[in-house]
Amino acid sequence: MKKIINDPSAVVAEALRGMALAHPELIRVRPDPAVVVRADAPVAGKVALVSGGGSGHEPLHGGFVGRGMLDAACPGAVFTSPTPDQISAAVEQVHGGAGVLLIVKNYTGDVLNFETGAELAAAEGVDVRTVVIDDDVAVKDSLYTAGRRGVAGTMLLEKIVGAAAERGTDLDGCEELARRVVANLRSLGLALTACTVPHAGEPSFTLAEDEFELGVGIHGEPGRQRLPMEPADQLVARLLGPVLEDLPFAEGDRVLLLTNGMGGTPLVELYLAHGIAEKLLADKGIVVERRLVGSYVTSLEMQGMSLTLLKLDEELTELWDEPVNTAALRWGI
Known part of the structure; x- marks a missing residue:
């Protein structure tokens, strides 16, 4: 294992220390329990958005703390759910009197711990709501979940609901909006290589040089199929097909397309794949009104990618375009 680390058990704490030093105008970091908080929190009269999950998916979630997105993020150990005390501490740090919305990826540990954290906060008189995101169309149940996994669509949800909260939308409105985004959001990913969790010291699974895993999870969970490697045209089509069928998306739909890298994929390959995806969508009469390309929801150094589609309407498009910092x-x- 070659990584730029010291003690594997201290990776998250040391990364958070560096993140706080790199972005003092945007965030502050509470070390114990670990919470990343926007620098001006709590914002009086504003609904606060809190999310989190295992580390190793950066920039999700801490990289999305700031104006127009999250008020706080709870970073667990690598690929490990944050603890209830982290979640209740985050709520305490950012609650500005208008309630708190928790955005939770659908993994069993995350759901249970956020539920407990919400109960602790509610006992202190805070109005806390929870929305669970399950945008992965790969599998219905997996090693980590009951039901579908929450994956790259999470950052789109955080951006859109974060913009609404920044505008002054109340807690009921933010919760309804979040559920509407989840209902119109679908993702699917693939892996070319596995990743290595620092404390494990070896790859989380094995792929032959001529194989890829279709539908892999962001923790390296198995997907739909292990297949012989193919050219980019075929890979992108394999990702896009199940996403389009699941909602389903149809001719005339306006969408936001996220072409997301898993951490070890060069940007040149992501742009190449994005161009293929846009052409396939245009051929089906689906209009890409907004797009984003880059590594936003990763799996350490995994080589691979995912495609996410969000069906847009005027309100969702406006909220996506709102300022974010x-x-x-x-x-x-």
């Missing part, structure tokens, strides 16, 4: 996503400022 975070470490990993910034425009309109």
